[in-house]
Amino acid sequence: MDTINLSEKTDWEFIEQVQKESGQNISLCYQCGNCTAGCPYTNYFDYPVSMVMRLLQAGQKDIVLNSKAIWLCATCETCTTRCPCEIDVAHIMDTLRIIARRENRVSEKDIKLFYDSFLDSVKQFGRIYEMGTLLMYNLRSGHLFADADLGPKVLTKGKIHFFPKKIKGADKVAQIFERFQKRAKRHG
């Protein structure tokens, strides 16, 4: 592990930003490791969640926002449930994803693409059109045959709709997206 010179490389603004946006007090973490012990994804993380917390305390913006861990977190809430300091750790991970997305640093592109395909369906139809979401993801990610083996199984069960069902208020839902985008622009 690299040595970090804290007096030179601590980004105090970043610490403040994460605390403000998440509403959590990062300095409460005393590194007990309970979050990491229960995290089902820790084997796949580049930095275990307790280390993300420590890096945050040290204001290591680049390492944290470029990490895979913040995208591989599934918000299963085990860390939040078990934190003895009552820090909402999952909410901090959520906040870090939001900041990373805003700054256009996404270390796990496929995960973001899947989320985007999902949200596009919501914007267009008001609800999730499962088939369309999957196809859109396959096209965008280049994984053209992702889950193609499941096709026959699902189709013969009559569970998947071939055509999207648009709700009446789909335009109202789309307006939520548009108002949010305008607001985001205003706030920079």
Add this chain to the structure above:
Amino acid sequence: MADKEYAYYSGCSLEGTAKEYDMSLRLVMKALGATLTEPHDWSCCGSTPAHTVDHVFAAALAARNLAIVEKMNVHTLTTPCPSCLMVLKKAHLGMTGDESFKNEVNALLDEPYEGNVISKSSLQVIYEDIGLDAIADRVTYAFPDLKVVPYYGCILNRPPDIAQFDDPENPIAMDRVISALGVEVRDYAFKTECCGAAFGVPKRAMVNELTHKVLSMAIDAGANCIAVACPLCQQNLDLRQEQVNRAMGASFNIPILYFTQIMGLAYGFSPEELGMDMLVVSADHLIRSRMPIEEYRKMKEAEAAQAKKAPKAKEAKEAAKTEES
């Protein structure tokens, strides 16, 4: 407002890959005297993807639905989907606890949400509002061979401040509901361990390993069926079971039933009505093993009588032997 009336927010999955959850839940609720009314023109709650964009935006997608329910003549919303539930509750708690957050969310909406809707999972409604006695009263069929482990998934009971229901580490509501049906429930260590469903599409290899653990632990617990309350868990464990077998060199063949399907079978509904044919891993052998409760009781009585007779017959035989000698 009449008793047991709910706004029923099914969520998008229950219109597609989890259709059988919707079918079985509606039947069971009706059988137990609860009325479900679908909010007019509800929209997607935004689920996990919206939470990666912005908290106000995510709350707005959910709160559009809360605002619709607020205008209905019912004040309790029930949703079978834990992901919808979490998002709806987070929006509600965030908005009622912070005036400025509420204003920011409402600024994105056409109709504001004022904060008057209580959201409960359908499991919570069945367990708390309907209750175990009523659940047991309606049973007409027994399952002598069924051994179930209830799998709650990661967010039905967590985090506790938001879920406000059951225990976050060892939930028991589903255990008790299934036990009330007279079905054997086994202890299960992975009740709340995350199965990875949210990454099923983009992170296949990772999810195969997580799912493998959840399935293995069920087999170790001696189960021949996993009961679930989450459409994403069900899809992951059932539809993807063969992918897990192939990737991990396993040979799982364990049916994944919605707890409402088990209730429906115990109440005598037909497999078709409950969408049993929509399961990928067949549960036909389990369905065939059900028998009318009267027949089951007679069988048990006969067995007990036989057990009583048997020692007597043995005694008589031994007595005869002594006489002979």
